[in-house]
Amino acid sequence: MNTNLKPTIDNTQTGYESFKIGNFTFDRDEYFAYISCPNGEHMMSIDAFLRAMMRDVAWGFFYGTVAFDDVFGTTNHYGNVDVFIGSQHAEWTKAERDYLENFKSDELMDVFKALLSDWTNEGFDPFAAPQETGNAWGRNNGNEDKLISRQREVAKRMVGIPGDAPLRSDENGYPVNRAFADVDQSQPVIEAEPGFEGELHAYNFFAFLSRSDVTWNPSIVSVVRQSLFCPTTEEYILPIDHGNDRVEWFIQISDEIVWDIKDGKTSAPLATVTMRAGDVSAQPADIRHQGQSPKRSMLLVWENGSPEIMDMIKDGTVPIVPVTF
Amino acid sequence: MSAEYKTVFASIDDYRKGGVHCLNEDPKRYVFSNLYEVAATNAPYDRIVVAKNLDYTIEAARAEGTSDWMVCAHDEFVVAMDYDVEVHFVKLADDSIVDEDKDGFVxxxxxxxxxxxxxxxxxxxxxxxxxxxxxxxxxxxxxATLMLQSILGEETIEKWADICLK
Structure with a gap:
């Protein structure tokens, strides 16, 4: 039986390249991405695929699993990465259609970066909210390498401290986003006594967030050892399902996000978590979550980057929930 | 004409909690609380843990009047979440009074x-x-409501059953 059901790809017509790593092949046409492996094929709308790929690349494969949808994704083992089709979906594994291959992180990253560069057309910013960018459709037409290579702010201690990651401003290319035009831009008043100038530090955290030019892409603004405040602004849908390998916390700063929670191994729906301003919620280490933000909102993602956690993940002793009561 | 948006923040006297709807799940696993509610319902400057990751914490506190003086062996951060708050600082004459082996505020x-x-x-x-x-x-x-980024210490208060959805 011929099981190759992938539609005909004609790169001479579309101008796109196909990409291959191990037994995986990636193709695109005007509307879709196609992922092929020895057990079959999977297709995704190209805009959703590029938005997911943008996060996987920008986050260095992130913590745990980046699921592009219920079928295709990557799982980070920190130095090497699984690429899978169907491995975290109950029906695919039951049918033994799932396929997984492991790659060195840097080799996979090279392929994904090249793919993202070739497949992203001029005018489409996969980091941007849908209302703030063009579309991903059509034949190969230029690139947006400048946008897709932008770096997030990563503070060593706190943004705005001299020598640390800078604050955002009109002058350095971060105007206030259209959805946050009403956010107060005043800065804290610092009254230092003589001799202590430069020793007291504060800034307007919400104003910093109001100037984010991307969605679903955390920066790091303050650090207590390995405790990382990673705020981000969210609009429309998180382009991936994030399957964490450790507990993660969300603190909703403004507006609302509705999180769909699924089982991390089977993709079965588990719960819906609706978060409004001031709400705090843990995300257990055995689930996948995907957020939906009807209006651009501010979210504080709180991560623990401890090497101790890496060891616990390897040992299988990492806590699934942060506290019990 | 460009659209106008209203950003919805909350405050100690005006907040509206979300929640957890479960299909086949224990809502307690999501350790769901609200910073403003914790500040509104606890004593001034009690530092209540609302998020914990191993020993790292995010704490909520009600600011009202003047707090005691505090010190910590490691950096901490505070965010004013709704109303005006002052922070006063003193350079200790002898910082050896700070126990470097002890996490959290004292x-x-x-x-x-x-x-x-x-x-x-x-x-x-x-x-x-x-x-x-x-x-x-x-x-x-x-x-007013404070959010603090710190590490669990002897004085940090954990009262999960009181603050979280069940």
Whole structure:
């Protein structure tokens, strides 16, 4: 039986390249991405695929699993990465259609970066909210390498401290986003006594967030050892399902996000978590979550980057929930 | 004409919690609480853990009046979540009184011996560094909400069953 059901790809017509790593092949046409492996094929709308790929690349494969949808994704083992089709979906594994291959992180990253560069057309910013960018459709037409290579702010201690990651401003290319035009831009008043100038530090955290030019892409603004405040602004849908390998916390700063929670191994729906301003919620280490933000909102993602956690993940002793009561 | 948006923040006297709808799940696993509710329903400057990852914490506190002086062996950060709050700082004359092996904040008895460094006047959204081994205290003329980034210490309060959805 011929099981190759992938539609005909004609790169001479579309101008796109196909990409291959191990037994995986990636193709695109005007509307879709196609992922092929020895057990079959999977297709995704190209805009959703590029938005997911943008996060996987920008986050260095992130913590745990980046699921592009219920079928295709990557799982980070920190130095090497699984690429899978169907491995975290109950029906695919039951049918033994799932396929997984492991790659060195840097080799996979090279392929994904090249793919993202070739497949992203001029005018489409996969980091941007849908209302703030063009579309991903059509034949190969230029690139947006400048946008897709932008770096997030990563503070060593706190943004705005001299020598640390800078604050955002009109002058350095971060105007206030259209959805946050009403956010107060005043800065804290610092009254230092003589001799202590430069020793007291504060800034307007919400104003910093109001100037984010991307969605679903955390920066790091303050650090207590390995405790990382990673705020981000969210609009429309998180382009991936994030399957964490450790507990993660969300603190909703403004507006609302509705999180769909699924089982991390089977993709079965588990719960819906609706978060409004001031709400705090843990995300257990055995689930996948995907957020939906009807209006651009501010979210504080709180991560623990401890090497101790890496060891616990390897040992299988990492806590699934942060506290019990 | 460009669209106009209203950003919805909350405050200690005006918040609306979300929640958890479960299909086949225990809502307690999501450790769901609200910073403003915790501040509104607890004593001034009680530092209640609302998020914990191993020993790291995010704490909520009600600012009202003047707090005791506190100090910590490591950096901490504070965010004013709704109303005006002042933070006053003192450079300790002898910072060896800070136990470097102890995580989390420690309340000092009385006024610290040292030089005034100054103060920071914060309002909604402002984040300040609380530098290691530097004494600090808060002041607020009316109830306000603080969010603190710190590490679990002997004085940090955990009361999960009281603050979380069940």
């Amino acid at each position: 309340t000092l008895q009385g006024n610290p011996d040292g030089q005034k460094m100054g103060r920071i006047l914060m309002t909604r959204g402002h984040q300040a560094l609380l530098p290691e081994k530097t004494a600090y205290r808060f002041h607020s003329n009316k109830p």
